[in-house]
Amino acid sequence: MKISIFGSGYVGLVSGACLAEMGNEVLCVDTDPHKIKLLQQGSIPIYEPGLEALVHKNTQAGRLAFTTDVRAGVEHGLFQFIAVGTPPDEDGCADLQHVVAVARSIGEHITGYRVIVNKSTVPVGTADKVRQAVAEVLSNRGLTIQYDVVSNPEFLKEGAAIDDFMKPDRIIIGADNPRTIELLRDLYAPFNRSHDRVVCMDIRSAELTKYAANAMLATKISFMNELANIAERVGADIEQVRIGIGSDPRIGYHFIYPGCGYGGSCFPKDVQALERTAHQAGYSAQVLQAVEAVNQRQKQVLFDKIITHFQGELRGKTFALWGLAFKPNTDDMRAAPSRTLLEALWSQGAKVRAYDPQAMHEAQRVYGTRADFILCEDQESALTGADALVVLTEWNVFRSPDFGKIKQDLKSPVIFDGRNLYDPEHMRDAGFTYYAIGRAHTI
Numbered sequence: 051m052k053i054s055i056f057g058s059g060y061v062g063l064v065s066g067a068c069l070a071e072m073g074n075e076v077l078c079v080d081t082d083p084h085k086i087k088l089l090q091q092g093s094i095p096i097y098e099p100g101l102e103a104l105v106h107k108n109t110q111a112g113r114l115a116f117t118t119d120v121r122a123g124v125e126h127g128l129f130q131f132i133a134v135g136t137p138p139d140e141d142g143c144a145d146l147q148h149v150v151a152v153a154r155s156i157g158e159h160i161t162g163y164r165v166i167v168n169k170s171t172v173p174v175g176t177a178d179k180v181r182q183a184v185a186e187v188l189s190n191r192g193l194t195i196q197y198d199v200v201s202n203p204e205f206l207k208e209g210a211a212i213d214d215f216m217k218p219d220r221i222i223i224g225a226d227n228p229r230t231i232e233l234l235r236d237l238y239a240p241f242n243r244s245h246d247r248v249v250c251m252d253i254r255s256a257e258l259t260k261y262a263a264n265a266m267l268a269t270k271i272s273f274m275n276e277l278a279n280i281a282e283r284v285g286a287d288i289e290q291v292r293i294g295i296g297s298d299p300r301i302g303y304h305f306i307y308p309g310c311g312y313g314g315s316c317f318p319k320d321v322q323a324l325e326r327t328a329h330q331a332g333y334s335a336q337v338l339q340a341v342e343a344v345n346q347r348q349k350q351v352l353f354d355k356i357i358t359h360f361q362g363e364l365r366g367k368t369f370a371l372w373g374l375a376f377k378p379n380t381d382d383m384r385a386a387p388s389r390t391l392l393e394a395l396w397s398q399g400a401k402v403r404a405y406d407p408q409a410m411h412e413a414q415r416v417y418g419t420r421a422d423f424i425l426c427e428d429q430e431s432a433l434t435g436a437d438a439l440v441v442l443t444e445w446n447v448f449r450s451p452d453f454g455k456i457k458q459d460l461k462s463p464v465i466f467d468g469r470n471l472y473d474p475e476h477m478r479d480a481g482f483t484y485y486a487i488g489r490a491h492t493i
């Protein structure tokens with residue numbers, strides 16, 4: 051099948067490569083000429099495990115191509131996927147300008163029947179807006195051309211995106227006519243062989259399902275962080291509590307890790323956007339407000355521990371920072387807890403020596419070159435002369451470090467662990483002052 055994908059970011063590029071892998075002819079369209087040039091030259095602008103090989107394989111086979119030519123995109127695909135960003139506007143609502151821009155481009159260049167598939171995370175009612183935007187442009191052109199609009203939210207996780215797309219837990223199709231459902235079922239059939247994962251529903255429910263999923267996951271994290279803060283204050287260990295509650299199958303072990311707050315391009319903006327949607331519908335979404343507020347506070351927790359330990363004096367201190375990405379296996383630093391901590395440390399006159407296995411370029415892009423931010427070649431060199439180590443991302447390479455070397459290289463043996471990677475007793479025996487999240491004896 052012929053597919054055009056508007057937006058070649060984390061979602062668009064992964065979807066394009068995976069759909070091409072199944073034998074489809076995919077044209078990825080992006081308005082960022084630099085990104086498209088890189089892709090045409092065989093470079094991948096983001097880090098995602100397995101993506102580079104998949105993109106190369108499919109471009110070489112002639113099934114995957116990249117362009118900035120919007121008209122070519124509209125002409126190419128029966129399926130017109132929208133996978134552009136939906137960042138928050140100043141009010142916290144999802145900013146739909148890119149989605150609507152794609153819809154208008156489709157309206158400008160459409161010449162025959164098309165299925166417009168919305169993969170971006172968008173508030174309830176967006177499919178109607180897309181339909182309307184296309185209709186307006188078509189009416190200006192004095193044309194009547196058939197098209198359908200479908201909601202097909204994406205659930206891939208950065209860091210495991212290819213696997214998630216190839217073996218999805220579910221494929222949500224929100225549609226208002228059987229013709230589009232059948233077309234989408236055919237398109238997704240290769241991803242659906244062991245059992246049927248397609249869940250069909252009305253468009254508004256499909257749009258809401260994506261927010262519901264992200265809000266539920268964010269709620270689990272904020273809930274555990276709330277419990278961690280209570281545990282610290284009452285002399286309990288959140289890691290034991292986590293194992294204790296996870297064994298209940300109604301709760302489960304997944305996604306109940308306490309830490310220094312959630313980040314990334316999805317949870318923060320999606321929780322906010324859903325809360326705004328509720329507000330606009332005349333409902334005060336109190337759980338969502340609390341999830342967001344707890345997360346904002348949690349992103350400050352490591353800084354609070356640091357400033358308390360150093361008795362309010364951080365000027366002239368240097369911190370070794372392990373992990374900049376918002377989670378492992380990605381280079382994405384959008385809304386990452388590392389950013390909150392970096393900015394707080396700098397505001398107090400501290401310096402940072404940082405290392406991340408993949409996000410060094412992104413950190414350089416975000417913060418540029420500055421004297422108080424040294425990007426180090428490896429995790430060991432970040433330690434040199436630092437007053438303490440702070441762990442922010444649970445990359446595997448940070449899980450079992452050489453503690454002897456850490457002790458030797460730091461000015462004082464102090465570790466602030468935002469991901470509870472280490473055993474507090476082991477750390478104490480090894481002579482460290484060790485701070486973690488929700489572990490009373492490490493306050």
Ligand SMILES: NC(=O)c1ccc[n+]([C@@H]2O[C@H](COP(=O)([O-])OP(=O)(O)OC[C@H]3O[C@@H](n4cnc5c(N)ncnc54)[C@H](O)[C@@H]3O)[C@@H](O)[C@H]2O)c1
Nearest residue numbers: 057058059060061080081082134135136148151170171204
């Ligand atoms: N990143 C994730 O893990 C993830 C997972 C599921 C859903 N989503 C949702 O998918 C959407 C895209 O997210 P992302 O992380 O891939 O974003 P991204 O910022 O990585 O990529 C978006 C791309 O769209 C391009 N773009 C903007 N306007 C355009 C236009 N008019 N025509 C063509 N291209 C245009 C941008 O240049 C950019 O390359 C968002 O709504 C997001 O919430 C993201």
